[in-house]
Amino acid sequence: MKTMQVCLKVNGESKQWTIAPGDVLLDVLRREAYFGVKRGCETGECGACTVLVNDKAINSCLMFAAQAEGCDVLTIEGLTHGDELDTLQEAFLDHGAVQCGYCTPGMILNAKALLMRRPHPTEEEVRDLLAGNFCRCTGYRKPVEAVLAAAQVGDLHTKGKKTTRRAGATRP
């Protein structure tokens, strides 16, 4: 079988991998134990395999690994800083936006790309965006709420204010 080398950065670390020319990025990332990249349909419809390539959300099942040459790839594993969760990850937990959790990494990364380019999205923009991430568990209300809440928290961060968390909030 023909092989080739691909050089890229994954979560900030330089990698040089031997791949087959036809390998898709999803398969290579999972082979390299980035298990947060999920396989849902392999045809670019469900969004479970979403990763960021140069800050742009893409379906890694539709991209050849060879096309990632020289790119910066961010997977869900790269979103945490040590034990510190990203604002979006915190919001997903606090708002009950995670059920089975299979679509969660893709949803969070897609939302991350959105918030990087539009820090204050409207609910409609969030819904337009998340239409590319299928979730069969939540009915989408809580994920949408979580993204909007994360945007607000991010806003507080930039203003240097202390953030408040809703963790373990009790019922009235």
Added chain:
Amino acid sequence: MNSERSIVGTNSRRVDGIKLVTGRPAFTDDIHLPGMLCGKILPSPHAHARIKRIDTRKAKALPGVHAVLTYKDVPRVPHTTAGQSWPEPSPYDTYLLDSKVRFVGDRVAAVAAENRAIAEEALRLIAVEYEVLPAILEIEQAMIDGAPVIHDEPDSQGIHDARHNLAGYILKEIGDVEGGFRESDLIIEREFRTQRQQHCPIEPHITISWLDSDNRLVIRTSTQVPYHTRRQVAMILQIPVQRVHVIKPRIGGGFGGKQEMLLEDICGALALAARRPVKIEYTRQEEFYMARSRHPQLLHIKMGVKRDGTLMANKMTVLATTGAYGSHANTVQGNTGSKVLPIYRTPNMRFECHVVYTNTPVAGAFRGYGCPQGYFAQESAMDEIAYTLGMDPVELRKKNMIRLGDIDELSAQLGEGRKGLPRHIRSCGLPECLERGAAAIDWASKRQALPEKSGHLRRGVGVACSMQGSGISGVDWAAALLKLNEDGSFNLQVGAADLGTGADTVLAQIAAETLGVTLDKLIVCSGDTDFTPFDVGAYASSTTIISGGAVKKASEKVRDHLLRLASKMLEVPIDNLTCRDNQVVTKCACAKSVSMEDLAHYAMYKEKVQVMENASHWNTDSPPPFCAQFAEVEVDTETGHIRVIHLVTAVDLGVAINPMQAEGQSEGAVAQSLGYALCEEMMLDDSGRMVNPSFLDYKMFTAKDMPKLTTILVETEEPLGPYGAKSIAEVPINAPAPAVANAIFHAVGVRFRKLPIRPEDVLRALREKKV
């Protein structure tokens, strides 16, 4: 409900949340095993055929192929793939591999090879000569004289009437329906048709199997039923149960589709043949037509009422198809009667159902389990009765609904494939569900407002009610094991299967509440047949009430043990002690206390005793959760497009152990039901092949399509549930479809009795009616 509770009733974060949002390896596929092979199944291209000759020599000779199996290579053991308690109520009509195929997608052969490309090439090299047989694709054709017989094999068991393709038959009557109709002032008689819907978990079915160092068969699999799977695989592969170890890792959604032993047997057979680890993972396309689906039904309903709206008789007659095999055939259809008709007090009820085989993809368990079909028919008919009598649809329902203290006798007639137990209604929040739901959608004023008669956008509102069960009474049972560690933490080991529902969190909340410790002190391990005690699994809305009941009992036993130890250690009478805030403390003013950690040290190193208890639990009743759902829709009379604007769910779930998770369960069910109402359908061509097996062509509701959701938890105190809990997972999937259909009628005056209600159906109907 009780202000003294500190953990039950709170929106605790999921105990498994961090690993999910960080993408840590948790799911079946998130491991690499040295030498792991790729398993693939050769699907039948024909709806009905006999394998005349099958030649695997070329496939076996292909470099990289390690095993090729056909019916000639495996034991022939009739079984059902339905993951149900033994003895299973579903017919034993399925074989690991067979010389006959009964639907497009049925197993012909299986291979294990070094990688996917080689496995797929090996499938192409298997030469099969088929004798193609006439097929039955339409539900109405199955019982006609002279129809091809789908299960003509002599060794299947438990089929009601194989010669007439009848997998199951049910007939139950309470009172005298014909007498009831004679006493009625109005009789409504209608036909409804429901489609084949697929579960579409985002994680398709996947199994990895290998032989461990003790030569035991390990099966790591995405399942709702680890214990049933162990028993079924052992029987099918003819090895002792002792040699099978089933591990349920994290599950990426199931919705009933994984209450099925689906890949585990063939994956295990390949691992045994190849002596190497084997993984089989369905592609999305395979998931559509080679997994399971909701049973399509033709429903005939006849209801009789007095002029004042009092229901006198309710007769439902169903023709359902289970597809090529009878997985859950009797029990799903039994539910269509037992969990639907009794929601209204009717002195005379009759339910009859024929469940037929057809050469179509196999139906199985799917959230709601027969109820969405039944409620679509019944709640649409109720709406028609209300309009005909000039009554408010909410009032008609209030007048007839089941009440606190009632006994539902139909459930006693229709048990889990056998005689069941009557249902006593010990908690019922249905009146409050109707009231609060109606207020949330602004029912009174939206009903009053005459639908806009001009313009192409017409709005309307509709209502529908439903109930479900909480576990299968007298059948479902679970066990829990709780062990104290020396730092004051506890291992909670349960056979229950969290498939994304939040069960691990809810069970930990029940344990933490009972033990007086914080949630972070619980280490949950669930669904491993070597390391957790028995549980029937996650289905029939049973986990909170049945597994939760076991957890509460085990926790109470551990708490009693801790109090005995603390009494000795602190020299305080036991009835002066209580567990609170990770300590055992005195109730009196003397304020003595010992932390759980110190108490654990005392137990282990002074008393030399392991504090560890297990408990088992089952119920003699299945307390129903209740639900009232309201839809507001907008119909575009030019395009036929239906937009759901607002969907209100008011649900009586008993006490909500975790309200935030309960809301999430409800909203997910609503999304699936809206798809059922308006767009989801597995479509077959005239050769029985599914024409839309992809997310592009099988349309589900996305974030963009979803209406505004209002979810109201109406809490009641259920005496049979742990901390008063009933269930939530299934009941909200039953009524959105009829609520939408009723709202469409309110908007444009047309009744739709076939699902899904597609734009082309709407346009056609509007043209006929000249709206």
